[in-house]
Amino acid sequence: xxxxxxxxxxxxxxxxxxxxxxxxxxxxxxxxxxxxxxxxxxxxxxxxxxxxxxxxxxxxxxxxxxxxxxxxxxxxxxxxxxxxxxxxxxxxxxxxxxxxxxxxxxxxxxxxxxxxxxxxxxxxxxxxxxxxxxxxxxxxxxxxxxxxxxxxxxxxxxxxxxxxxxxxxxxxxxxxxxxxxxxxxxxxxxxxxxxxxxxxxxxxxxxxxxxxxxxxxxxxxxxxxxxxxxxxxxxxxxxxxxxxxxxxxxxxxxxxxxxxxxxxxxxxxxxxxxxxxxxxxxxxxxxxxxxxxxxxxxxxxxxxxxxxxxxxxxxxxxxxxxxxxxxxxxxxxxxxxxxxxxxxxxxxxxxxxxxxxxxxxxxxxxxxxxxxxxxxxxxxxxxxxxxxxxxxxxxxxxxxxxxxxxxxxxxxxx
Amino acid sequence: xxxxxxxxxxxxxxxxxxxxxxxxxxxxxxxxxxxxxxxxxxxxxxxxxxxxxxxxxxxxxxxxxxxxxxxxxxxxxxxxxxxxxxxxxxxxxxxxxxxxxxxxxxxxxxxxxxxxxxxxxxxxxxxxxxxxxxxxxxxxxxxxxxxxxxxxxxxxxxxxxxxxxxxxxxxxxxxxxxxxxxxxxxxxxxxxxxxxxxxxxxxxxxxxxxxxxxxxxxxxxxxxxxxxxxxxxxxxxxxxxxxxxxxxxxxxxxxxxxxxxxxxxxxxxxxxxxxxxxxxxxxxxxxxxxxxxxxxxxxxxxxxxxxxxxxxxxxxxxxxxxxxx
Numbered sequence: 001x002x003x004x005x006x007x008x009x010x011x012x013x014x015x016x017x018x019x020x021x022x023x024x025x026x027x028x029x030x031x032x033x034x035x036x037x038x039x040x041x042x043x044x045x046x047x048x049x050x051x052x053x054x055x056x057x058x059x060x061x062x063x064x065x066x067x068x069x070x071x072x073x074x075x076x077x078x079x080x081x082x083x084x085x086x087x088x089x090x091x092x093x094x095x096x097x098x099x100x101x102x103x104x105x106x107x108x109x110x111x112x113x114x115x116x117x118x119x120x121x122x123x124x125x126x127x128x129x130x131x132x133x134x135x136x137x138x139x140x141x142x143x144x145x146x147x148x149x150x151x152x153x154x155x156x157x158x159x160x161x162x163x164x165x166x167x168x169x170x171x172x173x174x175x176x177x178x179x180x181x182x183x184x185x186x187x188x189x190x191x192x193x194x195x196x197x198x199x200x201x202x203x204x205x206x207x208x209x210x211x212x213x214x215x216x217x218x219x220x221x222x223x224x225x226x227x228x229x230x231x232x233x234x235x236x237x238x239x240x241x242x243x244x245x246x247x248x249x250x251x252x253x254x255x256x257x258x259x260x261x262x263x264x265x266x267x268x269x270x271x272x273x274x275x276x277x278x279x280x281x282x283x284x285x286x287x288x289x290x291x292x293x294x295x296x297x298x299x300x301x302x303x304x305x306x307x308x309x310x311x312x313x314x315x316x317x318x319x320x321x322x323x324x325x326x327x328x329x330x331x332x333x334x335x336x337x338x339x340x341x342x343x344x345x346x347x348x349x350x351x352x353x354x355x356x357x358x359x360x361x362x363x364x365x366x367x368x369x370x371x372x373x374x375x376x377x378x379x380x381x382x383x384x385x386x387x388x389x390x391x392x393x394x395x396x397x398x399x400x401x402x403x404x405x406x407x408x409x410x411x412x413x414x
Numbered sequence: 415x416x417x418x419x420x421x422x423x424x425x426x427x428x429x430x431x432x433x434x435x436x437x438x439x440x441x442x443x444x445x446x447x448x449x450x451x452x453x454x455x456x457x458x459x460x461x462x463x464x465x466x467x468x469x470x471x472x473x474x475x476x477x478x479x480x481x482x483x484x485x486x487x488x489x490x491x492x493x494x495x496x497x498x499x500x501x502x503x504x505x506x507x508x509x510x511x512x513x514x515x516x517x518x519x520x521x522x523x524x525x526x527x528x529x530x531x532x533x534x535x536x537x538x539x540x541x542x543x544x545x546x547x548x549x550x551x552x553x554x555x556x557x558x559x560x561x562x563x564x565x566x567x568x569x570x571x572x573x574x575x576x577x578x579x580x581x582x583x584x585x586x587x588x589x590x591x592x593x594x595x596x597x598x599x600x601x602x603x604x605x606x607x608x609x610x611x612x613x614x615x616x617x618x619x620x621x622x623x624x625x626x627x628x629x630x631x632x633x634x635x636x637x638x639x640x641x642x643x644x645x646x647x648x649x650x651x652x653x654x655x656x657x658x659x660x661x662x663x664x665x666x667x668x669x670x671x672x673x674x675x676x677x678x679x680x681x682x683x684x685x686x687x688x689x690x691x692x693x694x695x696x697x698x699x700x701x702x703x704x705x706x707x708x709x710x711x712x713x714x715x716x717x718x719x720x721x722x723x724x725x726x727x728x729x730x731x732x733x734x735x736x737x738x739x
Contacts, residue, residue, distance in 0.1 A: 001423065001483050001664045002416050003671040009415060072415055266739045278733065285735030289680030293654045296417070296661035303417040317653045320646070379639070385649055386642035390622050393637035 043090030047122030064104035078252035095126035127168035146175035189235035248301030330365035434495035462517025481667035493612025555586035607685035617696035689718035
């Protein structure tokens with residue numbers, strides 16, 4: 001176990017830090033959260049800057065046009081970007097972290113050539129059409145139907161939780177090509193051009209008041225068979241291939257942001273006098289321990305990925321622990337704001353001395369509520385830990401005659 | 415950076431696990447329940463031969479010259495085996511108290527209450543001790559165990575940790591100053607946390623094994639989400655606490671990577687919680703059987719309570735972490 005950086009890692013960090021210091025001051029002002037065209041322009045401009053500097057796709061393999069960095073360098077990359085308050089991956093998220101890697105792994109040479117470079121350059125934006133109103137945690141229950149008609153698929157159905165749909169050029173779309181009850185065995189992965197006739201986007205407003213994602217309605221949308229990635233009815237496997245792509249670094253930015261938020265929360269507590277309360281101090285101390293431990297766990301997962309190619313069980317464990325810690329941090333900061341936390345506006349205290357940063361804390365608390373739901377609820381994550389890691393039996397399934405015993409490596413202490 | 419175990423570290427942990435399985439199976443540990451003495455001298459020397467006590471002692475002083483990271487891995491295994499006796503104290507005393515490193519001396523440790531405190535002084539394993547080290551902010555002093563007028567507590571919570579109280583704790587012979595006290599408190603916290611991680615991992619395995627084997631409503635209870643999720647949470651607590659303990663130990667060995675005092679406090683806080691919560695969950699998963707003396711879940715839970723009072727309580731640890739913010 002060695003937490004020290006190698007010479008090469010230090011050099012990578014230093015040159016990245018230098019580039020960030022020279023580049024970030026020249027960025028335009030951030031657009032407002034609901035200005036989607038503005039956000040697209042801002043995020044894709046940033047992606048272009050990364051591309052020109054050779055930092056696009058640090059986590060993509062070289063054969064996909066990426067930098068092919070080691071998991072440790074990916075960790076350093078995300079750490080430095082967060083510490084420098086660089087822009088987030090934003091609207092490039094699906095392209096860079098899911099659709100692109102899927103095309104790299106499963107696409108044809110023509111598909112790779114067509115779709116990968118524009119993602120890396122920030123020219124094209126992708127969204128994701130996986131979940132459906134009746135297929136959430138049970139994704140394999142999806143019903144959006146694709147019927148083959150010559151060299152096209154005709155797709156009808158609806159998708160939900162599609163982030164960045166309004167500004168996306170393409171959608172990675174899962175459709176049902178098998179029988180209605182074919183579940184995992186009858187799903188196909190398609191590239192949907194978002195300007196195809198029959199695509200309707202209806203934005204959804206979140207409890208934070210933002211329009212982060214949308215519902216997608218597909219009515220007889222024609223998609224060329226050439227847009228299919230992988231074989232017909234093999235889309236479930238195609239999708240799962242890239243789930244292990246992320247090398248334990250998915251939450252690096254979030255985690256470092258949480259550590260910073262804890263610092264700001266303590267500043268608020270000191271200003272309001274709440275810091276004199278031992279109960280408040282102990283809560284803060286406890287959160288510090290949790291966040292430090294999660295940073296250590298990140299390094300553990302990334303180190304494992306560097307050795308084996310995958311972060312192992314760490315990703316699921318990390319998500320479970322991090323999301324709940326982050327929510328406790330949100331509750332803590334809100335309780336310290338007291339009545340100043342009743343609006344997402346910065347408020348000047350009676351002392352007139354300064355502003356309590358209520359806006360970001362209230363927004364963060366609200367956003368945090370989604371963490372234990374998005375990308376697999378905590379309840380589903382616990383099933384995964386129980387069944388795949390501990391080998392406990394599955395719940396009885398209506399789709400199978402008998403519940404088989406869970407497989408998986410027995411979990412041991414090391 | 416590579417935060418995975420080296421081959422040597424993995425082998426070391428594996429070796430100690432085998433030693434514990436062979437030499438200290440649960441039946442033989444349980445045979446010591448409620449005894450006045452819980453240290454088997456021959457077995458204690460075998461632990462010494464395996465390097466448990468002299469691991470971090472410099473090679474020229476007769477030790478193995480390894481770091482706290484290696485010691486933490488070893489202590490995790492000792493914790494998993496529920497080994498009784500003053501393991502951490504004897505490890506810390508190696509090189510300072512004759513015979514601690516080679517297993518010929520059993521060394522205990524106790525914190526001296528601050529002046530004016532009315533908190534009772536409770537001492538573990540007194541009948542087994544060859545030396546008792548008393549720690550306070552000013553330093554470390556050695557007290558002759560036999561010289562103490564101690565009263566044995568009849569009903570210690572952990573049947574494998576016999577307890578005594580004294581109303582007078584003599585000044586003793588100074589063996590080190592404030593720096594030694596601070597160093598011991600930090601390393602003691604990390605190694606005790608490692609014991610707790612071992613315990614938390616063991617109770618997880620115990621609970622999972624029972625959840626697979628126990629049938630109700632015609633199927634293993636581990637198939638029900640209510641039970642499965644209890645087990646999943648146990649795993650999460652172990653993995654998070656273990657990462658914290660390993661990071662703290664490495665930070666002690668590699669001071670340039672962080673603040674070892676903060677890391678040690680955080681590790682102990684989370685490891686205590688993991689051992690306590692997992693011990694409790696292990697009893698719950700076992701249902702009525704978990705409340706019987708026969709099922710060993712209570713032993714881990716009770717030991718976790720004992721260890722949670724050593725080298726910093728939850729409140730003290732959280733306060734010291736807050737002071738770093």
